Amino acid sequence: SPPVSDLLVTGGAGFIGSNFVRHVLGATDDHVTVLDKLTYAGNRASLDGLPEDRLTFVQGDICDADLVDGLVGRADRVIHFAAESHNDNSLRDPWPFLQTNLIGTYTLLEAVRRHEKRYHHISTDEVYGDLELDDPERFTESTPYNPSSPYSSTKAGSDLLVRAWVRSFGVQATISNCSNNYGPYQHVEKFIPRQITNVIADVRPRLYGAGQNVRDWIHADDHSAAVLLISERGRIGETYLIGADGEKNNLEVVQTILELMGRPRDAYDHVTDRAGHDLRYAIDSTRLRTELGWAPRFSDFTAGLADTIAWYVDNQAWWRPQKAETEAKYAVLNQ
Numbered sequence: 001s002p003p004v005s006d007l008l009v010t011g012g013a014g015f016i017g018s019n020f021v022r023h024v025l026g027a028t029d030d031h032v033t034v035l036d037k038l039t040y041a042g043n044r045a046s047l048d049g050l051p052e053d054r055l056t057f058v059q060g061d062i063c064d065a066d067l068v069d070g071l072v073g074r075a076d077r078v079i080h081f082a083a084e085s086h087n088d089n090s091l092r093d094p095w096p097f098l099q100t101n102l103i104g105t106y107t108l109l110e111a112v113r114r115h116e117k118r119y120h121h122i123s124t125d126e127v128y129g130d131l132e133l134d135d136p137e138r139f140t141e142s143t144p145y146n147p148s149s150p151y152s153s154t155k156a157g158s159d160l161l162v163r164a165w166v167r168s169f170g171v172q173a174t175i176s177n178c179s180n181n182y183g184p185y186q187h188v189e190k191f192i193p194r195q196i197t198n199v200i201a202d203v204r205p206r207l208y209g210a211g212q213n214v215r216d217w218i219h220a221d222d223h224s225a226a227v228l229l230i231s232e233r234g235r236i237g238e239t240y241l242i243g244a245d246g247e248k249n250n251l252e253v254v255q256t257i258l259e260l261m262g263r264p265r266d267a268y269d270h271v272t273d274r275a276g277h278d279l280r281y282a283i284d285s286t287r288l289r290t291e292l293g294w295a296p297r298f299s300d301f302t303a304g305l306a307d308t309i310a311w312y313v314d315n316q317a318w319w320r321p322q323k324a325e326t327e328a329k330y331a332v333l334n335q
């Protein structure tokens, strides 16, 4: 069996980070140290029930260079999920995005450079901008960067820092850019959990604009498996796109949620569109599939969505405390 590693996972109390920690503790014998600031988006309860002898939780900021230096020095490899992650928040107040996404990534890169540790950087397909609805091409590893929002521009900037640290300082890093994730433990500010929890609360789902915008959905557990594989076997300096051929427009997603929850398919409202709203994302994940042999396990979106709805129905204590505050933030934008 492979030697046991100590993984430093930043943002491990967030949506994708907590799914990743659960995945790693199930699929390997590795030990995980989570570094998470527990912002509004982080929740310690998302790591409940995991084996305590293999998980260490540290509450702290990735911009804290002394703290990061000590933790990176003790780890075998670093997997960086922590970020400010929500586009709508970045339109209200960009500053935390610059701080965490750019300065935080810089702080981690300096530490992995000093300690010569392998680093995997989690990013998004939003760095590539958007596609026309009828564009036959999808995003690949060579698509030029063209981000639209404060969120995606700071993620793009963080990716470019990683590339520069690889080239100029020989840092042992890989990057992945994934499409839209869904699954358990996603904050109720995001599209799918917002609509599921609205319907549970008897509030009509809210569709931005006409609902024609397309997202390429992947289950968070498929993302986790890809990240684990790349962090172990990906080629240093390479970028891998992660996607599961899951393109759907927002209207179709809302209608599917309504149908699965026993409501009429037209029981939603149109609200003010997002400023600068990207039209379509779509990922070509050929490199990841052919080079590393990854394939998604959740190929049926409707079944994955039904499981996700069941999770939000069964875990109301996890999301109820955030719901009112989240909706109050949206009310300011008339969304």
Ligand code: NAD
Pocket (backbone or CB within 6 Å): 010, 011, 012, 013, 014, 015, 016, 017, 035, 036, 037, 038, 039, 040, 041, 042, 043, 060, 061, 062, 063, 080, 081, 082, 083, 084, 085, 086, 100, 104, 122, 123, 124, 125, 155, 177, 178, 179, 180, 181, 182, 187
């Ligand atoms: P999330 O907002 O649910 O979680 C982010 C986590 O990072 C939270 O636990 C938060 O407390 C923590 N954090 C924030 N600032 C921090 C700081 N300064 N120091 C330490 N911890 C801090 O986000 P998510 O949706 O799980 O996204 C995780 C990563 O995946 C991000 O890098 C995001 O860009 C990327 N990504 C997300 C998606 C998606 O669909 N959600 C798709 C592709 C890529």
Ligand code: TDX
Pocket (backbone or CB within 6 Å): 085, 086, 087, 088, 123, 124, 125, 126, 179, 180, 181, 189, 190, 191, 192, 194, 206, 207, 208, 209, 213, 214, 215, 250, 274
């Ligand atoms: O109430 C809503 N109604 C609506 O129509 C919300 C919250 C969103 N939307 C639309 C906007 C998008 O077209 O749904 C789509 C998905 O919205 P979000 O969940 O906010 O995700 P998106 O902006 O696509 O970004 C997500 O995927 C890429 C993550 O939040 C990012 O962290 C990731 O990088």
